[in-house]
Amino acid sequence: MFKQSVFIKSAANKSGWIEDNIPEVCFVGRSNVGKSSFINTLANNKKLAKVANTPGKTRLLNFFDINNSSFRLVDAPGYGYAKISNSMKVEFGIMMEDYLTTRENLKLVCMLVDLRHKPTNDDVQMYDFLKANDIPVLMIGTKLDKLKRNEIAKNEKLIKETLEFDQNDVFVKVSNLDKINIKESYDALIRLLEVENG
Structure with a gap:
């Protein structure tokens, strides 16, 4: 779990990015996947990342300082929400491609x-994009508490097959509600980021 976490700023484009050399981890996922809840659970702060009532509401990159500038968390807008305009989808695509391909802190x-x-x-395209650009990925499977025990392995297999999941990447199944594997996901994040734990 994060020892310290605080919201810094939001940015719509490169001009709003923070200029320093602090490493960043970017959180991505489709709308309603439980991204904000997962961030809040990691931070043990229900209000850190706003859980929007309307999926796809967040259209900015939100920057958070973690563990007293040990690293930054960047919360990206949820993708794949049908009720946003095509122009917003284009803007989102440009913003994300720019950040993911040019941000040295990432x-x-x-x-x-x-x-x-x-x-x-959208999930497949995002994962393919990350792999094509040699960006390390930590895959988090959310809503574990919603599955029956006999569904877990089957669903994980389907997800990995659909994504053509790279076995070198880490996959952690979590429940924000029951706090299952939250520490494991945090430990994996710290290990992959190669930062000090705290």
Whole structure:
């Protein structure tokens, strides 16, 4: 769990990015995957990342200082929400491609997928994009508490097959509600970021 976490700023484009050399982990996932809840659970702060009532509401990159500038967490807008305009989808695509391909601070992407469902085309495209650009990925399967025990392995297999999951990447199944594997996901994040734990 994060020892310290504080919101710094939001940015719509490169001009709003923070200029320093602090490593960043970017959290991505489709709308309603439980990204904000997962961030809040890691931080043990229900209000850190706003859990929007309307999926796709967050259209900015939100920067958070973690563990007294040990690293930064960057919360990206949820993707794949049908009720936003095409122009907003284009803006989102440009912003994300710019950040993911040119941001030198970026050391890791934490990609969240819903364990209950087969990955969407947007999920597949995001993962393919990350792999094509040699960006390290920590995959988090959310909503573990919503699955029956006999569904877990089957659903994980389907997700990995659909994404053509790289076995060198780490996959952690979590429940924000029951706090299952939250420490394991945090430990994996710290290990992959190669930063001091605290």
